[in-house]
Amino acid sequence: MNALTPEEVLRVLKAACSRSVRDWAMILRSYRHGLRTSEVCNLKLADLDVKVQTVMVRRRKGSPAI
Numbered sequence: 001m002n003a004l005t006p007e008e009v010l011r012v013l014k015a016a017c018s019r020s021v022r023d024w025a026m027i028l029r030s031y032r033h034g035l036r037t038s039e040v041c042n043l044k045l046a047d048l049d050v051k052v053q054t055v056m057v058r059r060r061k062g063s064p065a066i
Helices: 006-019 021-033 037-041
Strands: none
Touching: 006 021, 021 037
């Protein structure tokens, strides 16, 4: 498996940001926290708690929720 270099990650994030802030946020969140595509796509507004700055993620493949 090949991983992106930090420079490649920055290029992806820059391209995503120029397209959509939503896309940028989804890519950044999944990169920083190791989320799978399905986990990011299943996020709901109700999963965000702005007051305590948390996001509830429904993990896949038997991982515990974070």
